[in-house]
Amino acid sequence: xxxxxxxxxSVTRVGEQIGFSSLPPEKYLVGFDRDLFARHMGWLVPNHxxxxxxxxxxxxxxxxxxxxxxxxxxxxxxxxxxxxxxxxRFHQLNTPWLDRLREAGAAPEDIDIVLCTHLHxxxxxxxxxxxxxRWVPTFPxxxxxxxxxxxxxxxxxxxxxxxADLQRSNSxxxxxxxxxxxxxxxxxxxxxxxxxxMLIEPAPGHTRGHIILKLDDRGEKAxxxxxxxxxxxQVYAPHWNSGFCELPEEARATRRRVLEHCAEHRAxxxxxxxxxxxxxxxASAGDSFSLRFVEAKDG
Ligand SMILES: [Zn+2]
Numbered sequence: 130x131x132x133x134x135x136x137x138x139s140v141t142r143v144g145e146q147i148g149f150s151s152l153p154p155e156k157y158l159v160g161f162d163r164d165l166f167a168r169h170m171g172w173l174v175p176n177h178x179x180x181x182x183x184x185x186x187x188x189x190x191x192x193x194x195x196x197x198x199x200x201x202x203x204x205x206x207x208x209x210x211x212x213x214x215x216x217x218r219f220h221q222l223n224t225p226w227l228d229r230l231r232e233a234g235a236a237p238e239d240i241d242i243v244l245c246t247h248l249h250x251x252x253x254x255x256x257x258x259x260x261x262x263r264w265v266p267t268f269p270x271x272x273x274x275x276x277x278x279x280x281x282x283x284x285x286x287x288x289x290x291x292x293a294d295l296q297r298s299n300s301x302x303x304x305x306x307x308x309x310x311x312x313x314x315x316x317x318x319x320x321x322x323x324x325x326x327m328l329i330e331p332a333p334g335h336t337r338g339h340i341i342l343k344l345d346d347r348g349e350k351a352x353x354x355x356x357x358x359x360x361x362x363q364v365y366a367p368h369w370n371s372g373f374c375e376l377p378e379e380a381r382a383t384r385r386r387v388l389e390h391c392a393e394h395r396a397x398x399x400x401x402x403x404x405x406x407x408x409x410x411x412a413s414a415g416d417s418f419s420l421r422f423v424e425a426k427d428g
Contacts, residue, residue, distance in 0.1 A: 130229075130232055130233050130234075130426070130427065131141070131333070131406070131407065131425035132233075132240065132425055132426060132427050133351075133397065133399075133423070133426060134316045134349070134426060135344045135346055135349045135350065135351040135397065136326070136344075136345075136346025136348065136349040137196070137197070137346055137347060138194060138195065138326060138344055138346050138354075139194070139195045140193070140194050140235050140344075140351065140399060141192070141193040141195075141233040141234070142190050142191075142192065142193075142233075142407055142425070143191040143192070143193050143202075143206075143226065143229050143230050143233050144188065144189075144190040144226075144229060144310055145189045145191070145206035145207060145222075145224055145226050145288065146188070146189050146206075146207075146218070146222075146224065147186065147187070147188045147189075147404060147405070148186065148187070148218060149179065149182055149184035149185070149186060149187075150184055150185040150186070150187050150353060150360075151216070151217070151218055152372060153183060153184065154166065154178075154184070154185055154294055156361065157185055157186075157359075157371065157372055157373050158359075158362065158363070158366075158369045158370070158371060158372070159259060159369060159371070159372055159374070159377070160189065160349070160366070160368060160369040160370065161217060161369060162366070165362075165365065165366055166362065169362060169365060170341065173361075173362070174202055176404040176405045176406075177360065177361055177362070177403075177404045184420055185360055185362075186404045187359065187360065187402040187403075187404065188401075188402055188404050188405070188407060188423055189206050189207060189218075189251050189401065189402065190204075190206065191203060191204050191206055191226075191230075191255070191401075191408070192204065192353055192399055193230065193233045193234070193246045194327075194342075194344070194353075194399075195234070195235075196324060196326060196327075196346075198324050199239070199241055199242055199323065199324060199327075200235055200239050200240050200241055201241070201242040201243075201244060201323070201327075201354050202230075202235075202240050202241075202242070202243045202244070202250045202255075202268070202271075203244045203246065203342055203355075203406055204224060204244070204245060204355060204401050205243065205245065205252060205253050205254050205255035205256050205267075205304075206251060206252070206255055207219035207222055207251045207254040208226075208253075208254020208255045208256070208257070208258070208304060209222050209223050209224060209226070209254070209255075209258065209259070210222070210223065210258075210259050211250070211254055211299070211300070211303060211304070212299055213250055213295075213299060213300075214295070215295050216250065216295070216296075218251075219250055219251055219254070222254075222296055224240055224328060225395075226255060227255075227258075227267075233348050237267050237268050238268070238269055238270050239267065239270075240268040240270065241269055241270060241271055241272070242271060242273075242274060242323065243256065243272070243273040243274070244272045244273075244274045244329065244340075244342060245273070245274070245279075245346060246332075246339055246340055246341060246342075246353075246354075246356065247274055247276070247279055247335060247336040247338065247339040247340070247355060247356065248275065248279050248280070248283040248297060248300065248305055248336070248338075249290065249296045249297065249300070249336065249373070250296055250297070250299070250300035250304070250357070251401075252355070252356070252401065253300050253304040253305055254300070254304055255267050256268075256273065256304045256305065256307075256308055257303060257304050257307050257308065260341055263307075264280075264303045264304070264307040265307060265311070266307060266308050266311050266313050268331025271313060272291050272313060272314075272315050273308045273313050273314045273315065274314075274315050274317055274321070274329070275305070275314055275315075275317070276316070276317060276318075276331070276339070276340050277317060277318050277337035277338070278317035278318075278331075278333075278337055279336060279337070279338025279339065279340075280305070280309075280314075280316055280337030280338070280383055281295050281338075282337055282338055283299070283301050283305065284301060284305075284306075284339075285298045285301055285302070290293035296373065298305055309376065316341075317329065319331060323342075325344075326344055326346040327342060327343070327344055328342070328343045328345070329341070329342055329343075330342075330343060332354070332355070332357050332383045332387065333376060333379045333380075333383060333384075334357065334370075334374060334375075334376050334377075334378075334379035334380030334381070334382065334383040334384070335355070335356040335357060335371070335373070335374045335375065335376075335380050335383075336356075336375050336376075337375060337376055337379075338353060339356065339357065339383075340355070341353060341354045341355055341357060341387065343390075343396070350395065350396035350397070351396050351397040351398075351399055352390060352391055352396050352397070352398055353399045354387050354398060354399065354400050355400070356371065356373070356400075356401060357380075357383050357384050357387045357400075357401055357408055358384050358387065358388070358398070358400050359371040359373075359400070359402045360402065360403070361403055361404075361409065361420055361422075363384065364388060364409070364411060364417075364418045364419065364420040365414075365418065365420070366417065367384045367385045367417055367418065368381050368387055370384075383408070388411050388418045389413070391410070391411035392411045392412055392413040392418060393413075394412075395410070397409070397410055397423060398410070399412055406422045406423065406424050406425065407425075408422065408423045408425070409421065409422050410423050410424060
């Protein structure tokens with residue numbers, strides 16, 4: 130298990146999968162430029178790019194955050210047995226993610242807060258699991274925090290556009306709605322504190338209701354940034370959006386703001402899709418930024 134410390138808080142990666150991005154680099158990253166890419170080849174191979182396949186490599190994982198008070202799960206991967214036609218990487222998976230969560234030190238009933246940065250299918254999957262043919266919340270004692278904006282936009286019953294969006298429609302029905310119907314969802318607006326050391330903030334762009342979590346304990350800081358940034362190359366090219374960003378201008382502005390915060394406050398960056406070693410320290414470099422990967426303390 131790979132665990133990092135932020136003050137007295139531990140943050141452990143619970144991995145679902147590492148593999149090739151579904152699209153070639155030019156489509157996965159909008160604005161992609163082969164010259165800039167070539168300059169970084171030395172560190173991109175083998176954990177972040179496969180020259181043989183010409184595909185970027187991405188991870189899908191959750192972060193387990195343990196404080197003295199709370200056991201929090203940030204983002205819930207794609208989940209098992211979910212029907213995701215058109216998304217081969219997420220369709221009808223059967224991974225030992227729950228065993229990995231236990232290995233990381235938490236049983237499902239130990240989780241008291243689940244936080245989804247947004248409601249795309251690769252972030253909500255383990256919100257629920259199949260039991261006797263029904264989707265039920267995986268974490269029976271958890272409050273699930275969703276952004277109200279994200280929920281309103283993602284609910285195909287209220288927003289017909291969400292129905293046509295394959296990233297959202299099925300996953301809302303099998304991974305979000307059952308949580309709301311079980312009375313375990315809490316919709317949040319604006320900034321939101323969790324204890325003294327954690328702050329949820331709006332970070333729109335990748336989706337309109339996207340949120341991030343900032344940690345600050347004993348002078349050490351981190352940002353769990355969801356999909357505000359997808360691939361480590363975007364540290365060097367923060368103007369490149371992912372092909373899945375819904376609001377392009379806001380996504381660029383949010384990415385730059387997150388990276389500036391990390392550089393200025395020496396906050397570690399914990400994204401959801403970076404390949405190994407998954408966590409990075411950020412420094413300002415002229416008009417953009419540079420990155421140094423930070424290994425887990427035990428992994
Ligand atoms: Zn994602």
